[in-house]
Amino acid sequence: xxxxxxxxxGFRPGGLVFSLLLVASMACKKKVVIxxxxxxxxxxxxxxxxxxxxxxxTPPPMGIEVWCATTQEGNSxxxxxxxxxxxxxxxxxxxxxxxxxxxxxWEFWYPHGEPQEQGTFVRGVKDGYWxxxxxxxxRSSEGQMVAGALLATTTALVLPS
Numbered sequence: 001x002x003x004x005x006x007x008x009x010g011f012r013p014g015g016l017v018f019s020l021l022l023v024a025s026m027a028c029k030k031k032v033v034i035x036x037x038x039x040x041x042x043x044x045x046x047x048x049x050x051x052x053x054x055x056x057x058t059p060p061p062m063g064i065e066v067w068c069a070t071t072q073e074g075n076s077x078x079x080x081x082x083x084x085x086x087x088x089x090x091x092x093x094x095x096x097x098x099x100x101x102x103x104x105x106w107e108f109w110y111p112h113g114e115p116q117e118q119g120t121f122v123r124g125v126k127d128g129y130w131x132x133x134x135x136x137x138x139r140s141s142e143g144q145m146v147a148g149a150l151l152a153t154t155t156a157l158v159l160p161s
């Protein structure tokens with residue numbers, strides 16, 4: 001009489017299937033890329049867009065400019081307050097737009113934060129009283145602008161030494 005003996009060498013049919021599945025899953029691994037869609041928040045409280053306009057752009061640290069815009073006949077125009085920053089997050093300019101052109105009081109700063117110039121625009125052109133500052137913050141000139149041209153200077157231009 002012969003006896004067959006099954007040795008316990010670790011061979012189990014279920015173990016083989018598991019091992020094959022493990023090898024197959026490692027060979028078929030693929031990277032899964034999840035794309036995240038971030039909804040842009042169009043509200044920038046300091047901007048103060050009027051009714052009928054919407055805030056556009058992105059403030060620092062992700063962007064450098066926000067403005068109010070209106071859409072007319074499929075075209076978007078800057079209309080209302082606007083703020084622009086340098087890459088170092090210092091303010092660059094603050095003012096208003098009217099139908100896509102600078103209008104009213106505007107202020108500009110140097111990248112290190114000192115005032116650069118301030119005055120008014122009419123239909124995108126400097127018009128009215130303007131003050132310019134040197135990089136250290138002192139006034140360098142003041143004068144009356146008419147349609148973008150300097151009419152009269154009330155302070156002599158002083159260059160920093």
